[in-house]
Amino acid sequence: MNRPARFPFASRLLHWVMAALILAMLFIGIAMAASLTDYHRLVTIHEPLGLLILVLAAVRVINRLLAPPPPLPAAMPRPMRLAAHGSHLLLYLLMVALPLVGWAMLSAAGYPILLLGTVELPPILAPDAGLYALLRSAHTVLALLLFATFLGHLAAALAHALLFRDGVFSSMAGFGGRRAAAARRIRPRASA
Amino acid sequence: MKPRSSTPSPAPSNPYRLSSLRRRGAPLALAGIALAVAAVVACFAYAGGWLSPDRLTQAKVMAAFDAANGVHPGFRRNHAKGLCIAGSFDSNGAGERLSSAAVFQPGRTPVVGRFALAGGQPFAGDATGTVRSMALSFRPAGGGEWRTGMNDIPVFPFRGAAAFTDQLVASRPDPATGKPDPARLQAFVASHPETAAALALIKARSVTSGFADDSYNSLDAFRFVDAQGRATPVRWSMVAAGPVVAATPAEASPDDPNFLFDAMIRRVAEGPVQWHLVVTLGQPGDPTDDATLPWPAGRERLDLGTLTIDRVEAEAAGNCRDINFDPLVLPPGIAPTDDPLLSARSAAYARSFTLRAGEPKQPSAVQLQASGKGS
Ligand code: HEM
Ligand code: HEM
Ligand code: HEM
Numbered sequence: 212m213n214r215p216a217r218f219p220f221a222s223r224l225l226h227w228v229m230a231a232l233i234l235a236m237l238f239i240g241i242a243m244a245a246s247l248t249d250y251h252r253l254v255t256i257h258e259p260l261g262l263l264i265l266v267l268a269a270v271r272v273i274n275r276l277l278a279p280p281p282p283l284p285a286a287m288p289r290p291m292r293l294a295a296h297g298s299h300l301l302l303y304l305l306m307v308a309l310p311l312v313g314w315a316m317l318s319a320a321g322y323p324i325l326l327l328g329t330v331e332l333p334p335i336l337a338p339d340a341g342l343y344a345l346l347r348s349a350h351t352v353l354a355l356l357l358f359a360t361f362l363g364h365l366a367a368a369l370a371h372a373l374l375f376r377d378g379v380f381s382s383m384a385g386f387g388g389r390r391a392a393a394a395r396r397i398r399p400r401a402s403a
Numbered sequence: 404m405k406p407r408s409s410t411p412s413p414a415p416s417n418p419y420r421l422s423s424l425r426r427r428g429a430p431l432a433l434a435g436i437a438l439a440v441a442a443v444v445a446c447f448a449y450a451g452g453w454l455s456p457d458r459l460t461q462a463k464v465m466a467a468f469d470a471a472n473g474v475h476p477g478f479r480r481n482h483a484k485g486l487c488i489a490g491s492f493d494s495n496g497a498g499e500r501l502s503s504a505a506v507f508q509p510g511r512t513p514v515v516g517r518f519a520l521a522g523g524q525p526f527a528g529d530a531t532g533t534v535r536s537m538a539l540s541f542r543p544a545g546g547g548e549w550r551t552g553m554n555d556i557p558v559f560p561f562r563g564a565a566a567f568t569d570q571l572v573a574s575r576p577d578p579a580t581g582k583p584d585p586a587r588l589q590a591f592v593a594s595h596p597e598t599a600a601a602l603a604l605i606k607a608r609s610v611t612s613g614f615a616d617d618s619y620n621s622l623d624a625f626r627f628v629d630a631q632g633r634a635t636p637v638r639w640s641m642v643a644a645g646p647v648v649a650a651t652p653a654e655a656s657p658d659d660p661n662f663l664f665d666a667m668i669r670r671v672a673e674g675p676v677q678w679h680l681v682v683t684l685g686q687p688g689d690p691t692d693d694a695t696l697p698w699p700a701g702r703e704r705l706d707l708g709t710l711t712i713d714r715v716e717a718e719a720a721g722n723c724r725d726i727n728f729d730p731l732v733l734p735p736g737i738a739p740t741d742d743p744l745l746s747a748r749s750a751a752y753a754r755s756f757t758l759r760a761g762e763p764k765q766p767s768a769v770q771l772q773a774s775g776k777g778s
Binding site: 237238241243244246247249250251252254288291320321322325329331338341343345348358362369370375376 | 417418423429432433435436439440444447450451452459460462464546547548564720721724725726727729731732733734735738743745746747750751756757761
């Protein structure tokens with residue numbers, strides 16, 4: 212079996228573009244919630260960017276179903292596998308949930324959602340101030356959970372790169388040409 | 404399952420064993436990972452303001468309101484005492500050449516709004532000298548909602564949110580007397596000449612008898628943007644259409660702590676009340692970033708249409724109580740200026756709205772049934 216040991220190109224492209232966007236969103240969000248001066252400027256970036264992430268997340272889920280990731284190294288212990296799969300699932304859930312909660316909370320607050328000063332998004336909930344308060348808290352809690360999960364993800368990715376050196380990091384990070392890809396083709400281990 | 408490996412030859416030892424941490428370079432790698440994670444956390448903390456105790460945040464403004472007024476759960480942190488209003492706006496079409504906003508096309512737009520008294524105490528007694536406000540949400544059928552909150556003073560006493568907040572802190576009640584310390588307030592004004600100048604203009608205004616014959620001003624400057632993208636700096640006002648009666652001290656009626664609101668309720672029961680939406684067009688050089696400064700007299704003023712208020716309602720779930728009259732809810736065709744108050748107001752109103760939306764509610768001091776009994 213000659214399956215490439217790397218994520219398909221579309222998966223890597225989506226991963227890195229979205230990693231940059233989601234990290235930017237976390238920083239923009241936390242900054243705007245604690246700044247009077249930059250609040251408006253940041254909100255006008257936060258909302259359209261968040262919805263772009265929702266669209267990209269949908270594309271990404273479809274892409275993952277069509278182009279599954281390469282398997283994890285066979286020697287990886289079960290708890291580590293579970294942690295990897297569990298945290299990836301959580302990351303996928305949060306990158307869909309956060310923009311949806313953002314959209315829903317603005318709907319419940321009764322705000323018109325005007326993107327880039329031109330496109331008006333329809334509400335997805337009827338106005339309800341009490342529900343808005345709940346969703347607004349949920350947005351904060353989920354964002355902090357996403358940030359914490361990201362920190363674990365970052366530490367794990369670097370551990371794969373620097374400690375385990377098991378090819379997991381380069382399966383996502385590698386951006387070489389075809390030759391580089393060929394060099395990373397799977398070779399069954401003696402132990403496998 | 405097939406393992407992934409970037410090394411051509413099978414690894415001799417299992418890298419996932421704890422013993423592999425004894426490998427040369429492993430402690431360095433661990434330290435690098437810890438450093439990377441710590442660096443990201445530090446940047447996040449910086450962005451969130453935790454490392455900048457001097458940054459003026461929404462939380463600090465809310466704390467200043469609480470210190471000055473006490474905490475009144477469920478109520479707005481400012482302009483806490485209010486009455487819901489509704490009606491319509493008839494545009495005469497004169498605004499079309501300046502702004503592409505749907506509300507300025509000829510025709511009628513439904514409006515909901517709120518009258519209020521400035522100040523964060525929802526049960527304070529009405530007084531003729533208190534700043535009155537009119538907040539409106541214009542809701543054209545095809546979208547393009549426009550919200551605005553206006554006060555009945557000619558200029559705003561503070562240039563930015565920092566001055567506003569410092570003043571709130573200066574006006575917090577002295578624990579000894581239960582009243583603001585006049586010396587602290589004087590010290591604030593002395594260190595803010597723009598506030599002293601604005602207060603002089605505010606004191607010189609003519610105070611009307613009530614909400615119905617009062618006029619309300621945007622104070623902040625905005626930009627009207629036409630279909631070609633040309634922008635005009637503007638300030639707008641709702642100017643009372645009916646006769647204006649000056650307030651007399653006799654009007655303060657101590658037996659009705661809600662006499663201003665109750666008079667408005669009775670006035671609407673008699674028939675609709677009207678205002679003209681008048682925009683003042685700024686000229687190059689007119690300050691758009693400083694609401695403490697009036698624009699020069701003689702600027703062109705345009706009447707864009709008539710606001711008719713024909714309904715009043717006590718604050719309740721789902722009506723004006725649950726609306727945030729954020730001054731930056733603007734339709735295409737109206738845009739913010741460089742006025743620093745605008746972003747600050749948007750941020751503070753959102754936080755005030757979030758807090759009160761999640762708090763238990765109690766009825767407003769202003770109720771329709773009670774108004775008949777009022778003096
Ligand atoms: C907020 C930012 C990020 C998000 C939301 C994110 C999300 C994800 C998700 C959902 C997967 C699983 C892919 C799948 O199995 O379909 C993944 C894999 C991966 N990510 Fe990230 N990622 C982020 C940032 C990063 C960063 C900064 C790094 C590197 C330092 C990184 C390195 C990796 C690696 C090496 C994999 C492959 C894991 C495997 O082989 O299963 N990610 N990421
Ligand atoms: C991946 C997507 C998103 C991420 C990571 C994210 C992250 C954040 C963060 C970290 C905050 C600050 C929370 C706090 O400190 O309380 C925040 C606030 C906020 N977000 Fe998001 N968000 C996302 C999507 C959205 C979307 C799609 C919308 C709306 C369409 C939205 C609207 C808001 C609003 C209105 C606030 C609160 C601003 C305020 O305090 O007044 N977010 N977000
Ligand atoms: C940085 C300066 C300012 C701060 C921090 C501030 C703060 C607030 C807050 C917290 C509220 C309550 C919002 C809510 O819960 O819905 C409010 C209401 C209001 N403010 Fe300001 N404000 C500022 C400047 C101004 C200016 C310049 C105007 C000019 C017209 C203004 C007019 C109003 C009006 C009309 C309301 C009542 C809106 C309603 O009835 O819902 N404010 N303000």
